[in-house]
Amino acid sequence: MKKLLFSLILLTSLQTQAQKYFTKTGTIIFNSKSPVEKIEGVNKATACLLDTRTGAIDFIVQIKSFVFDKQLMQEHFNENYLESDKFPKANFKGVITNHTAINFTKDGEYNAEVVGKMTLHGVTKDVKFTGKISIKSGKVTITSTQMLLLEDYKISIPNAVKDKVSKDVKISVNTTLELMK
Amino acid sequence: MNKLTKAFLIVIVSLSTLNTFAQDNKDDLEKLLGEDQPKKEYVKNAFKSNRVIQGHSMEMTGKGVLDFRILHRFGEIKGGWREMFGLDQASMRMGFDYGVHKDLTLGIGRCTFNKEVDGYVKYRIIQQSKGAKSFPVSILWISGATMQSLKTTSSNYLSDFSNRLGYYHLMIIGRKMGDKFTLQVSPTFVHRNLVATTSDNNNMVAVGIGARAKLTNRMALILDTYPIVYGAREAYNYFPLSLGVDIETGGHVFQLHITNSKGMNEKAFIGETTQNWGKGQIQIGFNLSRVFTIVKNTDTSW
Numbered sequence: 393m394k395k396l397l398f399s400l401i402l403l404t405s406l407q408t409q410a411q412k413y414f415t416k417t418g419t420i421i422f423n424s425k426s427p428v429e430k431i432e433g434v435n436k437a438t439a440c441l442l443d444t445r446t447g448a449i450d451f452i453v454q455i456k457s458f459v460f461d462k463q464l465m466q467e468h469f470n471e472n473y474l475e476s477d478k479f480p481k482a483n484f485k486g487v488i489t490n491h492t493a494i495n496f497t498k499d500g501e502y503n504a505e506v507v508g509k510m511t512l513h514g515v516t517k518d519v520k521f522t523g524k525i526s527i528k529s530g531k532v533t534i535t536s537t538q539m540l541l542l543e544d545y546k547i548s549i550p551n552a553v554k555d556k557v558s559k560d561v562k563i564s565v566n567t568t569l570e571l572m573k
Numbered sequence: 574m575n576k577l578t579k580a581f582l583i584v585i586v587s588l589s590t591l592n593t594f595a596q597d598n599k600d601d602l603e604k605l606l607g608e609d610q611p612k613k614e615y616v617k618n619a620f621k622s623n624r625v626i627q628g629h630s631m632e633m634t635g636k637g638v639l640d641f642r643i644l645h646r647f648g649e650i651k652g653g654w655r656e657m658f659g660l661d662q663a664s665m666r667m668g669f670d671y672g673v674h675k676d677l678t679l680g681i682g683r684c685t686f687n688k689e690v691d692g693y694v695k696y697r698i699i700q701q702s703k704g705a706k707s708f709p710v711s712i713l714w715i716s717g718a719t720m721q722s723l724k725t726t727s728s729n730y731l732s733d734f735s736n737r738l739g740y741y742h743l744m745i746i747g748r749k750m751g752d753k754f755t756l757q758v759s760p761t762f763v764h765r766n767l768v769a770t771t772s773d774n775n776n777m778v779a780v781g782i783g784a785r786a787k788l789t790n791r792m793a794l795i796l797d798t799y800p801i802v803y804g805a806r807e808a809y810n811y812f813p814l815s816l817g818v819d820i821e822t823g824g825h826v827f828q829l830h831i832t833n834s835k836g837m838n839e840k841a842f843i844g845e846t847t848q849n850w851g852k853g854q855i856q857i858g859f860n861l862s863r864v865f866t867i868v869k870n871t872d873t874s875w
Contacts, residue, residue, distance in 0.1 A: 414605065441602040450602040456614075463635035463870045464824060471618055472790040472821075477752050550791060552822045 411496065411571060413442040413532045418567025420453055422469075425558045433458035433469060440567050442532060447491025449506060449534075451484040451565075473547050474513055482512040484519070494525060501526040504534075513545040523565065533568045616701040619711065619749040619757075622826045622862045623670055623678065623695075625783035626797035626815040627834060627842045631711045631747030631757050633697055634672035634680075637868025642668045642682070644837050646858040649848070659856045666837035675872070676700070684837050687845070691838040693717030701748060713745040719840045736767040741839035743781070755785040761799065763843045770806075777804030779812065779843045785819070793819040795828065799843050813846045815858070828860040 418438035424431040437457040441450045455476040460466040470476040486508015488494070494502045504525045509516050523536025539560045542549065549557050620630035623640065634640045648662035656662070668682025668691075676697040683690050694716050701711040719739040725731045740763070747757030759781035768775055779799040787793045798814040805812075817830025833850045836842035848854035 414602075416606070439602060439606050441605060452602055452606060459871065461869050462866045463638055463872065464864050464866075466870060466872070467618060468821075468823075475790070550822075556823065 411444050413440075413444065413496075413569035414572045415440050415567055415569045418451075418534075418565070418569075420458075421562075421564040421566075422458055423562040423564065425562075426556055428556050430461070431465060431557070433460045433466065435459070438565075438567055440534070440569055442488075442534075442569055444491065444494075444496040444532075447488035449484075449486055449488055449508070451482075453482040455480055455482060472550075473542075479512075479514045482510070484508055484510045486510075486519075486521075488525070494527075496527055496532060499528050506536075512540070513547050515545045517544060531568050531570055534565060536565045538563050538565075611705045613702050613706050614704045616703060616711075616749050619701070619747060619755040620783075620785055620795075621793065621819045621821055622828070622860075624828075624860065625757070625785070626795055626817050626828060626830050626858075626860065627813060627832065627837065628759065628761075628781050628783060628797055628799060628839060629693075629695060629713070629715050629743070629745060630783060631701075631713060631745050631755075633675060633695065633713075634670045634678045634864075635870070636672045636675045636872070637866065637870065638672045639865045639867050640670040640672075641863045641865065642666075642670065643861045644668070644858070645860075646686070646832070646835050646837065647856050649854055649856050650831070651853050651855075664835055664837075671867070682838065684841065686835050686837065686841060688722045689719050689838065689841065690722060691717055691719040691840070693838075710746050710748045713747075714743075715745070715839075716740070716742045717839060719838055730767055739763070739765040739840040739844070741843070743839065745781075747783070753787045755783075757781075757783045759783065759799075761839060761843060763804075763840050765840065765844055773806050773809075774804035777810075777843055778802050791821040795819055795830070801843065809847055810844070811846050811849045813842045814850055817858075824863060826860075826862040828862075830858050830860075831855050832858050 416439050417436060418440050420435045420438045422433040435453060435458045437454055439452040455474045456470060458469060460469060486506045489505045489507055494504065502525045504523055506521045506523065508519060510519045521536055521538050523534060526533045540563055541560045543559060620632045622630065623632050623634050624630055644666040646664050648656055648659035650658045652659050664684065664686040666682050666684040668680060670678055670680040672678050678695040681692045696714050698712045698714060699708055702708050721737045723729065723731060730736050741761060743759045743761035745757055745759040747755065749755045761779045761781055763777045765775055779801045781799040784796045785793050795817050798812065800812045801810060811833060813832065813834035815830050815832035815834065817828050820827045820829065833848040833855050834842040834846040836845050
């Protein structure tokens with residue numbers, strides 16, 4: 393009896409230890425190398441949810457929240473390339489493969505590998521990202537820089553600007569999550 | 574098992590299920606964000622630029638953006654190959670439009686046709702939106718003035734400065750329907766201080782119709798016409814009608830069209846269109862728009 397009780401208590405305590413970190417204000421920077429001009433959009437409304445127990449990590453990005461210095465660039469980004477009316481969101485659903493090696497309760501810095509599915513411009517692909525996870529005073533910061541091939545997500549570049557716009561773009565993630573209460 | 578342990582057990586079990594229930598509910602990021610209120614979203618890009626072809630469109634020049642526009646109207650196509658189908662004779666307007674605010678644009682331009690300077694104020698009263706508290710159409714008001722800079726001669730009455738002036742006022746009511754089609758209606762009032770003959774009317778009223786149908790993300794068909802409902806001189810004033818394509822290439826919008834009107838401001842194309850589509854008096858024209866960012870964009874209302 394006592395054993396049963398003990399294991400039950402253990403179970404519940406385990407469950408309460410399942411901790412989730414969340415943010416709605418993560419940053420993602422979209423950067424395309426171009427010999428002509430700077431093409432850079434900043435999104436400061438990236439949502440992210442991390443379950444430290446399972447290592448599950450989700451991102452949702454509103455395409456329309458990317459801000460470019462040039463309005464016309466922002467217009468083209470939304471209208472012509474990402475087609476944000478048709479595909480308003482990009483998302484990532486994955487798992488940190490080495491989450492058990494990370495101690496989320498203590499300050500520290502870790503290299504992390506994430507595998508999962510990313511959906512962008514209506515196209516879903518299996519992806520593997522690497523990045524850094526740092527824990528400081530109870531907050532978890534995830535940083536990662538990845539190159540994406542536009543072709544993979546059926547984002548077409550018109551012939552007229554083919555030599556001005558690169559085929560791949562740099563995506564930099566920097567998001568700080570707080571413990572969810 | 575005594576009663577107390579039993580009760581204890583039940584409490585723990587129910588607590589743990591409650592716990593997992595709560596966790597389940599929070600599980601999904603989408604659900605987590607779904608709690609947010611539906612947001613109001615402005616409808617953008619009803620037209621590629623702030624003009625349909627000749628007349629103003631329901632679009633504004635963005636805040637801090639300078640739009641440098643070069644408009645060309647060639648001679649009549651039926652001049653044939655000797656006139657290179659009209660390309661030998663060109664009239665043009667060079668103009669600058671500046672977005673002071675997302676709902677306020679100021680513009681100035683100069684046409685070779687009649688040697689005219691024009692300026693306008695364009696204000697967006699309400700912008701079409703969707704989502705919460707949406708509004709189905711955009712409503713804008715535009716007021717402009719024109720001034721001829723022709724040389725004064727003893728016979729042309731231009732020694733009186735006010736005779737050089739003309740005015741136009743219009744309201745645009747427009748709606749983007751889906752992402753492919755846009756339609757706008759613009760009742761327009763034109764006043765000219767001086768007209769050519771006594772049978773001309775100083776005041777004219779036209780009802781403009783502008784439409785766009787997107788073919789691809791970077792190309793669209795456009796129509797711009799201003800049927801005159803009051804003040805046209807019989808067999809002299811014809812209503813302007815322009816048909817064209819919008820082509821977007823990087824920082825440029827290129828509008829290629831055919832039209833029966835040479836005027837490149839509202840006063841001119843409503844009051845001074847004397848060519849008739851019915852007689853094939855049409856010409857090729859193009860508008861070129863190049864935007865420059867003067868103030869860095871911070872618009873997050875996409």
